[in-house]
Amino acid sequence: MEGILTALAVPFKDGKIAEDYLINHVSSLIRDGVHGFFVLGSISQGPLLTAEERAKVLNILSEYAGNKYVIVQVGGTDWDTIVATVRDAERHNVTGIATIPPIYYKPDYEALKRYLLKLMELTSLPIYIYNFPKAVGFDVTPDILERLLKDGVKVVGIKDSVTDMAEIMGHIVLGIDVFNGIDAVLLSSLIMGAKGGVSGLSNYVPNLIVGIYNAYKEGDLNKARELQGLVYKIYNIMSKYPFPSAHYSLVKLLRYDFGTTKEPLIRPLTREEESKLASELRAIGLNVRNYE
Numbered sequence: 001m002e003g004i005l006t007a008l009a010v011p012f013k014d015g016k017i018a019e020d021y022l023i024n025h026v027s028s029l030i031r032d033g034v035h036g037f038f039v040l041g042s043i044s045q046g047p048l049l050t051a052e053e054r055a056k057v058l059n060i061l062s063e064y065a066g067n068k069y070v071i072v073q074v075g076g077t078d079w080d081t082i083v084a085t086v087r088d089a090e091r092h093n094v095t096g097i098a099t100i101p102p103i104y105y106k107p108d109y110e111a112l113k114r115y116l117l118k119l120m121e122l123t124s125l126p127i128y129i130y131n132f133p134k135a136v137g138f139d140v141t142p143d144i145l146e147r148l149l150k151d152g153v154k155v156v157g158i159k160d161s162v163t164d165m166a167e168i169m170g171h172i173v174l175g176i177d178v179f180n181g182i183d184a185v186l187l188s189s190l191i192m193g194a195k196g197g198v199s200g201l202s203n204y205v206p207n208l209i210v211g212i213y214n215a216y217k218e219g220d221l222n223k224a225r226e227l228q229g230l231v232y233k234i235y236n237i238m239s240k241y242p243f244p245s246a247h248y249s250l251v252k253l254l255r256y257d258f259g260t261t262k263e264p265l266i267r268p269l270t271r272e273e274e275s276k277l278a279s280e281l282r283a284i285g286l287n288v289r290n291y292e
Contacts, residue, residue: 002195003035006202007043011259018259032206036069038198043244051084062092075100096126101138132161142170184235187228204254
């Protein structure tokens with residue numbers, strides 16, 4: 001597996017998954033050239049979704065994602081929900097599953113190893129680690145990952161949501177598939193040997209993210225650098241606003257009508273924040289929709 005996987009935003013409306021918006025979003029991103037989807041992760045609000053909500057998202061992807069890659073993030077706070085998500089992933093014959101480390105109660109190495117071994121017992125699907133220390137509070141460093149592999153934990157890859165290039169390189173040299181999880185350093189990760197990116201920004205600027213990947217693969221580094229420069233500006237603007245809410249507003253500002261986050265657990269951006277965000281996007285040359 002390689003290429004650009006969209007870290008899929010899952011919109012809500014009136015307290016429920018906005019299915020029409022989600023179907024349109026998936027179909028539109030496929031037309032715009034993404035290679036697959038990473039679903040039920042941080043931007044999907046996956047750890048906050050019920051087993052039933054997770055199942056609904058996977059049903060939609062099964063019907064509308066066609067032959068694109070689908071990686072399902074299964075981690076969360078409830079083991080029964082994790083098991084149910086794994087079973088749904090198997091039923092839909094997805095490409096693989098991913099998992100954050102156990103959250104809230106920060107794990108030590110032994111807890112992480114036991115959790116991953118238990119997950120291996122559940123399924124024969126390929127397993128990826130989702131490394132997002134800023135959100136989870138635990139960093140699966142190259143030393144930890146190497147130790148896991150030596151201790152019999154069979155993971156095929158990692159989604160690296162870090163900006164430390166030495167850490168990313170440390171994972172790459174272990175021989176597993178590494179996918180960049182921070183759009184601001186996508187090109188650098190590809191040059192070092194990453195297989196692709198799991199991209200939040202591809203929810204609303206897929207042409208730029210896919211363009212970086214395609215330009216790199218075609219050997220056009222000048223074009224790739226130019227696109228990466230614009231992506232870096234968008235990333236820096238987005239990062240000023242609450243996560244993951246900014247991604248949902250950006251879909252609405254740059255693409256089409258969309259839902260919002262799962263309230264009250266995650267608040268959406270205010271109208272004032274969206275207005276300021278729109279002004280910042282226009283200032284770097286992006287076309288922003290008028291909406292009500």
